[in-house]
Amino acid sequence: MKVVVLGGCGAVGSISVKALAAQDLFSEVRIGDFNIEKAKTLASQLGPKVTAVKVNAEDPKSIKDAIKGFDVVLNCVGPFYKTGAIVQKAVIESKINFVDISDDVDVTSTQLDMDKDAKAAGVTCLIGMGSSPGATNLLAKLAAETLLDETDSIDIFHTHGGEPIEGPGVIGHRFHCMTIDVPMFLDGKLKYVKYFEPDGIALRQEFEFPLIGKTLLYPYPHPEQVTIPKYIKTKQVTNKGSVLPAEYYNMTRDLCHLGFSSREPVNVNGQDVIPYDFAVAYIIRERDRILKELKFGSQRGCCSVVAKGKKAGKYQEYRFHMASRSQALGEGTGIPAAMGVILMAQGKVKGPGVFPPEGCVNPNDFISLISKVMSLDKKKDDDSFSGVIVESVDEAGNITKLDI
Numbered sequence: 001m002k003v004v005v006l007g008g009c010g011a012v013g014s015i016s017v018k019a020l021a022a023q024d025l026f027s028e029v030r031i032g033d034f035n036i037e038k039a040k041t042l043a044s045q046l047g048p049k050v051t052a053v054k055v056n057a058e059d060p061k062s063i064k065d066a067i068k069g070f071d072v073v074l075n076c077v078g079p080f081y082k083t084g085a086i087v088q089k090a091v092i093e094s095k096i097n098f099v100d101i102s103d104d105v106d107v108t109s110t111q112l113d114m115d116k117d118a119k120a121a122g123v124t125c126l127i128g129m130g131s132s133p134g135a136t137n138l139l140a141k142l143a144a145e146t147l148l149d150e151t152d153s154i155d156i157f158h159t160h161g162g163e164p165i166e167g168p169g170v171i172g173h174r175f176h177c178m179t180i181d182v183p184m185f186l187d188g189k190l191k192y193v194k195y196f197e198p199d200g201i202a203l204r205q206e207f208e209f210p211l212i213g214k215t216l217l218y219p220y221p222h223p224e225q226v227t228i229p230k231y232i233k234t235k236q237v238t239n240k241g242s243v244l245p246a247e248y249y250n251m252t253r254d255l256c257h258l259g260f261s262s263r264e265p266v267n268v269n270g271q272d273v274i275p276y277d278f279a280v281a282y283i284i285r286e287r288d289r290i291l292k293e294l295k296f297g298s299q300r301g302c303c304s305v306v307a308k309g310k311k312a313g314k315y316q317e318y319r320f321h322m323a324s325r326s327q328a329l330g331e332g333t334g335i336p337a338a339m340g341v342i343l344m345a346q347g348k349v350k351g352p353g354v355f356p357p358e359g360c361v362n363p364n365d366f367i368s369l370i371s372k373v374m375s376l377d378k379k380k381d382d383d384s385f386s387g388v389i390v391e392s393v394d395e396a397g398n399i400t401k402l403d404i
């Protein structure tokens with residue numbers, strides 16, 4: 001079995017490459033990246049079964065040449081509103097199974113609309129297989145199908161920060177999330193709110209994350225709000241998130257609100273300056289200063305799913321927290337993506353067609369892989385804890401920790 005990871009040199013893709021290379025299931029793991037020198041360096045560090053090829057994720061021919069002869073393609077090249085549909089279409093036309101980590105809701109419908117083409121080609125496309133979306137969808141499905149008799153709401157909360165580096169693409173994606181309409185499934189209907197307007201501001205809320213603490217969260221335009229209601233009967237699906245530390249996120253938010261996400265040039269003393277370019281460079285510079293001044297420490301993150309409903313006629317709530325004080329965006333997204341590829345290679349993903357995780361993956365299959373793909377420190381008081389915390393809350397508000 002052979003797999004190609006497009007964007008295999010990035011913060012997320014490199015984690016997936018390392019996780020897949022460690023599995024005996026794969027005879028070759030190919031890193032497909034535009035930065036071929038970086039790809040070759042990473043490949044040389046991981047052993048003979050890891051190879052490298054240059055690929056342009058916006059060029060269908062380049063994609064097809066890079067993936068020819070392989071069994072599964074994992075796409076980690078963002079921004080997905082630019083690359084997601086292009087890569088998926090090229091992979092379907094190549095008749096190869098496909099996994100991606102797309103969290104851009106504005107391309108979700110386009111990807112799902114390729115279902116007929118995927119079925120005709122006899123391939124399976126698993127889209128949005130990261131942390132959020134990805135693991136969140138599967139934990140929601142687990143709660144709805146096995147723990148609750150009725151599901152009233154599924155709320156997703158996430159925050160992370162302190163990664164070794166954040167590039168221009170990450171900042172651009174954050175601006176994108178703040179400027180497009182945000183889907184929220186409320187009162188049984190899909191609605192759209194605007195991040196900076198009253199309907200979006202009203203949805204901001206504080207959430208208490210284990211290991212991290214109370215954090216102010218904002219509406220996020222992720223695919224779960226669109227896809228989960230198609231597979232799980234519920235009245236509400238929301239998604240809210242932020243980036244740590246708050247001082248850093250607030251700076252990004254305020255610059256976006258002031259219009260610095262604009263790509264329209266402004267003439268400054270006879271020279272055209274693009275606000276977006278200035279803002280990205282400024283944010284990257286200031287991030288280092290903020291992290292240093294706050295003595296932020298190592299990267300950390302948490303993604304939580306809260307499912308509320310009824311069991312045996314009584315109120316019941318389940319909280320799933322994927323928490324870490326030593327890992328953040330790269331591991332949190334790259335490892336679930338690798339697990340999606342492994343399940344695909346094992347024939348455990350429903351198909352053919354195009355599906356979100358809750359439409360084609362058994363949550364128990366996903367959970368059973370966790371200990372096989374990553375080492376989890378079960379000492380919940382340890383600063384390096386990485387794992388899943390599960391809490392059950394009854395109608396009296398009693399909280400019980402469960403094993404998963």
